[in-house]
Amino acid sequence: MDETENGNLSSDYIAWTIVANVLAKQMNMAGPSAAYNGQAPLSEAQMKRIHDYFFGRLHGGFQIAELAATLGMSRTSFFKRFGRTARVTPNQYLQILRVEKAKILLRNENLTLIEIAFACGYADQSHLARFFKRYVRMSPGRYRSKMREEDVA
Structure with missing residues (x-):
């Protein structure tokens, strides 16, 4: 390193190195951030x-x-x-989204339950009914009837 007339570059370099080391130690003493260690919720x-x-x-x-x-x-x-x-688990989240889509489609009287099941990613009507009952606590047919009654009232 070249030294300047007004100062000593090597002493400036040493000073900055000490400052950097102190800051690095301070950062490490705080531990990893919550987002880094997997403890923080997703944004x-x-x-x-x-x-x-x-x-x-x-x-x-x-x-x-x-x-x-x-x-x-x-x-x-x-x-x-x-x-x-x-x-919930990722698989449960996917099932919830499927059921939510089914709830929307059940308002359309022109769609059959099998069409709704396929539109929501279920293999058949019984597959839809099983998950629908689990999350909504009633069958898709009963839900459709209830929505029809609410629309009339």
Whole structure:
């Protein structure tokens, strides 16, 4: 290093190195951030991306590794943070979205239950009915009747 007339570059370099080391130690003493160690919930923007990802896959399966990679995190970190945020597993979240779509489609009297089941990604009407009862606590047919009664009233 060249030394200048007004100062000693090597002493400036040493001073800045000491400052950098002290700051680095201070940062490490605080421990990793909650977002880095998988303890923080997912952000609204991340949940929107997840929602859009699942909504685009109502008719098929999904890969946790693929979804985690789109968010730039590991499968384990994604699974922990998703559970902390949504309070359900990714598969349960997908089923909830399917049932929510079914609830909307059940308002259309022209669609049969089998058509609605297929539109929501279910293999058949009984598959739709099983999940629908689990999440809504009534059959799709009963839900449709109830919505019809509410629309008339």
